[in-house]
Amino acid sequence: MKILIIAPSWVGDMVMAQSLFITLKQNHPNCQIDVLAPEWSQGLLTRMPEVTKTFVMPLTHGQFGLKARFSLGKKLRAENYDQAITLPNSWKSALIPFFARIPKRTGFLGELRYGLLNDARHLNKKILTMTVQRFVTLGLAANTELPAPYSFPALNVTAHQQQTVISKFHLRLSKPILVLCAGAEYGSAKRWPEAHFAELALQQLSEGWQVWLIGSVKDKPITETINKLCGWQCQDFAGQTDLTEAVDLLSLANTVVSNDSGLMHVAAALNKKVVALYGSSDPEFTPPLHTEAQIVSLNLPCSPCFKRDCPLGHRQCLTDISPQQIAALIES
Numbered sequence: 001m002k003i004l005i006i007a008p009s010w011v012g013d014m015v016m017a018q019s020l021f022i023t024l025k026q027n028h029p030n031c032q033i034d035v036l037a038p039e040w041s042q043g044l045l046t047r048m049p050e051v052t053k054t055f056v057m058p059l060t061h062g063q064f065g066l067k068a069r070f071s072l073g074k075k076l077r078a079e080n081y082d083q084a085i086t087l088p089n090s091w092k093s094a095l096i097p098f099f100a101r102i103p104k105r106t107g108f109l110g111e112l113r114y115g116l117l118n119d120a121r122h123l124n125k126k127i128l129t130m131t132v133q134r135f136v137t138l139g140l141a142a143n144t145e146l147p148a149p150y151s152f153p154a155l156n157v158t159a160h161q162q163q164t165v166i167s168k169f170h171l172r173l174s175k176p177i178l179v180l181c182a183g184a185e186y187g188s189a190k191r192w193p194e195a196h197f198a199e200l201a202l203q204q205l206s207e208g209w210q211v212w213l214i215g216s217v218k219d220k221p222i223t224e225t226i227n228k229l230c231g232w233q234c235q236d237f238a239g240q241t242d243l244t245e246a247v248d249l250l251s252l253a254n255t256v257v258s259n260d261s262g263l264m265h266v267a268a269a270l271n272k273k274v275v276a277l278y279g280s281s282d283p284e285f286t287p288p289l290h291t292e293a294q295i296v297s298l299n300l301p302c303s304p305c306f307k308r309d310c311p312l313g314h315r316q317c318l319t320d321i322s323p324q325q326i327a328a329l330i331e332s
Helices: 011-027 039-046 066-079 092-099 131-137 159-168 194-206 217-229 243-250 262-269 323-331
Strands: 002-006 032-037 051-056 083-086 104-108 119-121 177-181 210-213 255-259 273-277 294-296
Touching (some): 002 011, 002 066, 011 039, 011 262, 039 051, 066 092, 092 104, 194 210, 194 217, 243 262
Parallel strands (some): 104 119, 177 210, 177 255, 255 273
16 A cells, blocks of 8 residues: 655644654555655655655645646656545645545545545544644544544654764763754744743753754844853754754753744654743644643733734743743753
């Protein structure tokens, strides 16, 4: 059985999709799972042992590109897939499996996808309250009682892959490692203040920890601010790694403190001790998938608002979470 997954476009969603891959392997041990995904995710997918092969989605998030979708679908016909599972809910995301003439095309109905999908499911958001539940459901029979049990994502990083980043960045592992993931691509309403991150970092540095700052090139101004407030005592990797290297660096951490972001989900999937900070987003919808993850949310009346920037202009849902509170969780 050959299955093609049309993958999501966000890091956190890509990590949560591994729960679907695990479910498919549990129910069909000999199935082949291939994934069509953005180029940035290719290294991340290599850390998922359930995935056999990946294809790069040639179009960016939001780009229509009908001709390119038809061309890719036509090319994929030679793969002879038995089923395609489309995780995004957009109309255009269901086009490639249709053009590839894959016999069974599974997904939620979103955006009137009748015809493009022939195994179309109705999404009941009151029953499937979490993103990971929605992904896993698409790998089960349509008559399955929901919500169904699922396995947590589990990324696989080898000792060789760890040694590669250790050598590249001349790392020393003699002290415990605190990783701070201070970015959140969606917007400032999801970001704990830089001054709070810096105060936490200084506290842990004084207790003999080393502090790493990990993020994308877009997070560089944030991590530089934190490092400056710490007297440049942190090791700042923002913008110096691709996502694959960031995954391998996170695999070396003892504890990770993160905003609700893709790297938070990566850390949880690496079986790290995670302290997850939630402000504008909902920890019930996209929690870190780890039994021992510690979620910090003040549950203010105004949150979750799901806005990119605080509509009230104060971000109290995050600013009122103190560095001392997070330090106590790390110590515990």
